[in-house]
Amino acid sequence: MQRLYDYRYVCMPESIDPEKYVIANYVVRAGRNADLVARAAGMGIEQTTGTWLDVAGETPELIENHGAKVVSLFEVPDYTRDHHIPDADRYFVMRLAFPWDNFGPDFAQMLSAIPGNIAGSDCKVLDIEMPRSFVKDFKGPKFGLQGIREILGVYDRPLVNNMIKPCAGAAPEDGAEYFYQAAVGGVDIIKDDELMGADRPYSPLEKRVEMYMAAARRAEEETGEKTLFTVNITDRIDKLEDNAMRAINAGANAIMVNTFAVGLGAVRMLAENPKINVPILGHGTASAGFTDSPIHGISAELYNGKFQRLAGCDLINDCVPYGKMPFSKEKYIRMFEMCMCDFYDIKQTMVNAVAGTNPGLIPQIMADLGENIILGAGGAVHGHPMGARAGAMAMRQAIDAVMAGIDLEEYAKEKPELAAAIDVWGIYGKGDNLFARVHD
Numbered sequence: 001m002q003r004l005y006d007y008r009y010v011c012m013p014e015s016i017d018p019e020k021y022v023i024a025n026y027v028v029r030a031g032r033n034a035d036l037v038a039r040a041a042g043m044g045i046e047q048t049t050g051t052w053l054d055v056a057g058e059t060p061e062l063i064e065n066h067g068a069k070v071v072s073l074f075e076v077p078d079y080t081r082d083h084h085i086p087d088a089d090r091y092f093v094m095r096l097a098f099p100w101d102n103f104g105p106d107f108a109q110m111l112s113a114i115p116g117n118i119a120g121s122d123c124k125v126l127d128i129e130m131p132r133s134f135v136k137d138f139k140g141p142k143f144g145l146q147g148i149r150e151i152l153g154v155y156d157r158p159l160v161n162n163m164i165k166p167c168a169g170a171a172p173e174d175g176a177e178y179f180y181q182a183a184v185g186g187v188d189i190i191k192d193d194e195l196m197g198a199d200r201p202y203s204p205l206e207k208r209v210e211m212y213m214a215a216a217r218r219a220e221e222e223t224g225e226k227t228l229f230t231v232n233i234t235d236r237i238d239k240l241e242d243n244a245m246r247a248i249n250a251g252a253n254a255i256m257v258n259t260f261a262v263g264l265g266a267v268r269m270l271a272e273n274p275k276i277n278v279p280i281l282g283h284g285t286a287s288a289g290f291t292d293s294p295i296h297g298i299s300a301e302l303y304n305g306k307f308q309r310l311a312g313c314d315l316i317n318d319c320v321p322y323g324k325m326p327f328s329k330e331k332y333i334r335m336f337e338m339c340m341c342d343f344y345d346i347k348q349t350m351v352n353a354v355a356g357t358n359p360g361l362i363p364q365i366m367a368d369l370g371e372n373i374i375l376g377a378g379g380a381v382h383g384h385p386m387g388a389r390a391g392a393m394a395m396r397q398a399i400d401a402v403m404a405g406i407d408l409e410e411y412a413k414e415k416p417e418l419a420a421a422i423d424v425w426g427i428y429g430k431g432d433n434l435f436a437r438v439h440d
Contacts, residue, residue: 004038008060009045011069011097021097023071023129024114028092029122029295032085036073036092043118044068044096066102071095094123105137107264107311115298125298127306135344139272141314143279144347145340145372148314151253151279152188152226157403158371159188160395161352162388163378167193172203176211178388182381183219183227185392189315189352189374190216192232194258194285198243205231205243209250216253230256230281230315237266244276254279260287260303264311271312281352282313300331305338309349315374316349320365322428323356329368336369352376359398359408359418360427366402375399385420394421 013023030036045051048068050058072095079085096114103109115125141147149155162182164175179190190212199205209231216227231252233243240262244255259267259282270276284304291300308316318335319327339349351373353365358380365375377395384391397418401411408427412419 002038003054004041004045006041008063009041009067009070011071013071013095013097016069016071016097019131019133020099020101021069022100022110022114022131022134023095023097025126025129026094026096026123027126027295028094030090030092032087032090034090036075036090036094040070040073040092040094040096043094043121043123044070046118047096047113047116048098048102066099068099069097071097093126100131100134105134107268107307111264119296122295124293124295125302127299127302132344135310135346138268138310138346139312140310140343140346141280141312141349142271142277142347143314145350147347148228148279148350152228154188154225156371158366158399159350159374160186160392160399161189161191161354161374161376162187162381162392163191163193163354163376164196165193165378165382167195168200169202172208172211175203175208176215178382179212179229180215180219181388182392183216183225184222185381185389186223186225186396187227187381187392188225189228189230189254189281191230191256191281191376193378194232194234194256194283196232198233198235198239205233205246206250209247209252213251213253228254228279230254230279232256232258232283234258234261237262240266240270241273241276244270244273248276248278252278254281256281256283258283258285259308259311259313260284260290264307267308267311267313279314280312281315281317282308282311283317284308300327301334301338305335305349306343309339309343309346313349314347315352317354317376318351319355320353320357320361322361322364323354325355327355333368336373340372348372350374354378356380358425359394359421360425360430362395362398363402363408364428366399371403380421380425384417385424386417390417390420393417 049062049066074093076091103113164178212229231247233255234257235243247255271280287303290297291303319325321327321329321332336351339351353373354376357375357377381391382388394417397415401408412422
């Protein structure tokens with residue numbers, strides 16, 4: 001009997017204890033004549049108890065307690081007759097059940113096991129199904145969607161986020177002025193760009209926080225509205241907690257970290273530190289190298305959505321399919337769903353719709369995602385023809401129009417800031433607009 005056809009490596013989903021296993025879902029590509037039944041069992045063995053040949057210590061008891069099980073293996077389309085199979089690559093959805101005692105509730109070991117060595121074998125992790133017994137050791141976001149709204153005192157509309165532009169190189173004095181103009185125009189959350197690390201020679205962390213938070217207070221005195229500043233503390237892992245505390249002690253009311261760059265475990269370390277009692281924005285910069293291939297890595301909704309939420313991010317970025325980096329619409333919606341749907345006791349993570357967002361995209365984004373979102377605009381604020389304050393005002397005006405059920409062009413007749421934005425960037429879905437021109 002072919003060793004990899006052994007029924008010990010296979011089970012029906014009904015036969016496993018659901019609290020003792022996580023189930024990884026993969027898409028696998030194979031050649032016309034590949035033996036996927038054997039390959040699936042071999043992949044499970046490789047990532048748990050064994051290797052490419054029998055070893056003495058891999059006993060039946062060890063396999064039973066620690067081996068992965070092939071829960072299901074389906075070809076798409078689901079061919080039954082061999083002569084129906086085309087002479088081309090074939091694609092399978094494979095589900096492997098892993099005893100989670102093998103790696104515990106730990107991102108580093110889970111990623112070592114589930115994508116692991118087989119990540120280079122023409123397979124991509126689509127999702128990981130996690131039982132309550134596994135998830136209970138993760139605390140998730142401290143604040144989440146409701147906590148962010150309570151801090152800001154804004155409950156009945158989308159929030160507006162602005163990224164300080166230029167991305168890098170601005171001295172604290174200059175950045176503070178950009179900050180003030182955006183805040184006084186109506187931005188709720190202002191973030192460092194992902195390219196602005198914790199300490200830059202031109203912008204030391206404490207000085208940047210002190211000056212930006214002074215700008216926030218100045219704007220609040222004029223508008224009565226609070227502004228969160230998510231200061232980027234990204235650095236070497238051994239410096240992250242110290243950076244966070246330095247920022248908080250300097251007055252920061254939120255922090256930001258480049259999640260993929262520092263690792264999910266490092267983000268979890270920050271989120272679960274009781275002294276770091278401010279919201280955390282997770283930025284997935286560079287993760288596209290891990291998520292964008294259709295047949296390698298892991299899915300964007302798993303890494304940037306489910307994992308960042310589990311790690312403790314209160315806010316995350318989600319690229320809109322209508323902007324400068326067009327995500328597929330399905331991925332963008334699924335990212336939002338992974339952050340908002342029920343997930344045991346893990347709080348909801350608020351999604352920041354970014355990457356080319358401008359007033360003309362707001363009706364479409366709100367039609368997709370509703371009101372419990374953040375609308376993140378960098379260039380559309382700081383690149384507005386009337387200046388950053390007007391850019392922020394135009395974003396708020398577009399939100400007001402959608403909330404009131406008024407056409408954007410009609411609303412803009414009495415709002416010069418919104419009218420100027422529409423004149424430059426257009427309205428998505430209405431004739432000529434910036435991103436229709438770019439993508440066509």
